[in-house]
Amino acid sequence: MKRTHTCGELRKKDTGRKVTLMGWVHRRRDHGGLIFIDLRDRDGITQVVFNPSIDSEVHKCAHDLKSEYVLSVEGDVNLRPEDTENPNLSTGEIEVIANRIDILNSSIPLPFIIEDDTGVAENLRFKYRFLDLRRSNIQKNLILRHRITKAVRNFLDSHGFIDIETPFLTRSTPEGARDYLVPSRINPGLFYALPQSPQLFKQLLMISGFDKYYQIVKCFRDEDLRSDRQPEFTQIDLEMSFVDMEDVMNLTEELMANIFNETKGMKIDRPFPRLSYQDALDRFGTDKPDIRYGLELKDLTDLLTSSGFKVFTDAIGIGGKVKGINAKGLAVLSRKEIDELIEKSKSYGAKGLAWMKLTDKGIESPITKFLSDDSIKSISKRLEAEKDDLLLFVADTLAVVTEALGRLREDIAEKLNLINEQEYSFVWIIDFPLFEYNDDEKRLEPMHHPFTSPIDEDIPFIEPEPLKVKAKAYDIVLNGNEIGGGSIRIHRKDIQEKMFRAINLGEEEARTKFGFLLDALEYGAPPHGGIAFGLDRLVMIMSGVDTIRDIIAFPKTQKATCLLTNAPSDVSKDQLKELHIKLDIHKI
């Protein structure tokens, strides 16, 4: 009992061969006489024909087959009769005339049909994920994922990187996301934390002299979920010694080009364009811009300081800004559609959205009466407005204007169909500030993480003017998704201490939390830096799906539960006792 071929393999040239196929009954078409079975495995579908005049016993057996029965079928490869070929199947020129059938297993009726374009609710799919994963488009995604990680390993191996595992049971770190904790049975009252990333370990490996390290590794963050965020996710993590930013960025570009070439046969243009953090915000309203389309934000503040429109002048008066975008050709929008845009802008934090239509009848707008002809002209010029365009304006604090217009820009790109789904457009974001001010907690925080190196010439300003200091950090953005980020690290103890002082991390606290790193920095730490990529997001984009749940075999729901296994679950009193844990749950 051995299969000779998979269900996606047989072609015209195999005509006449005796073959054995194994797979699942995908579909049955019973004509009373002839019975057709689509036999499916992960490789494809082959039509099997049961003809009563060839073997009545086998034909009778085929009569009882149901969806998802598992079969072994022996038969002859037959060139399909003229006009019965199926161009939708890779095996569509042939069929297998069965002369023997073994039912390897039966199946009870399914909760849903196994088909690519399923309309089935996700909660049902996740409860029966083992059936959901039989769908070929999900299998395709996971196979692409496999090919991507294989390409990554081949590439990094050939460039001298060594795959080293780092612990999952490690210590909690003070900053960053909430940790997943694991109680220690042997050390009552103490906890491990699952790593949010292998950051500190990979730096230690550099200090150990491994020079080039990589790992494709699970990371854990106990934060709320989104369509592109799961509590456990996978990073392609790498670190190199004796390098500067250019080396890491160059290697990254080569790696990405290699992945696309190996898995999709696509050439990726290099070098990737670069945007400073500030330019990204100014021009696109986000630090992860989708640069497949224009629709850039333009600052109009200088043109409107003395306009007669109170909404604009009031915002400018308190130090705010007025910015606009040109929704090319959208003057056709109805009043109702514009109202929808206004509603959207409000949900993005703006107080309102001013607009101006350029029609063949002239300018149509509720605000022109407050503006002089000159300022209308200069606004139009700056936004490169032409007939049929729709101009949109937001006036508020810079942060609100940026956020609202940045997100409106994405909505409009979608409305205007400006997004080419076949295009993959990388961009580097650089020149990040080293620190940002946390308004809620009234303190300075590292923008990236506390081990990020400042640029050399800014080192003297770390303490006197920390917000002016730029970091040796870089994010890589693909089609509007942040897919990776990294930095050159601090390798000198004195600078690391300055950094901790700047974020008000006391010497004692720093010692407790990172003493091992500070110690290690004193024993000849080489200059080093690296980057980590979100594998799930990369695979999601390359698969053309819009949630990472579709490229993870067993994903969790938005409440971080697994509908298949029902995790998380109760544990026994004994288990808790052994861990010295008492529950204290506040019910409403």
Add this chain to the structure above:
RNA sequence: GGGGUGGUAGUUCAGCCCGGUUAGAACGCUGGCCUGUCAAGCCAGAGGUCGCGGGUUCAAGUCCCGUCCACCCCGCCA
């Protein structure tokens, strides 16, 4: 923690605004007919805790309140 969408047959949905007959459709399932289909076709049939709890009413799938689940978003995610 907050805002939004959805939950009716195994599945996908209609019915809900405007309460009132036996809650419908398609697909799937079961049985029958059928020798070139590939979403096979034709005929017949079975199948419902209208998410759950409470309220209003002569009467609730439909109105009101609460709650659970899934999804989208904000906060959060160095």
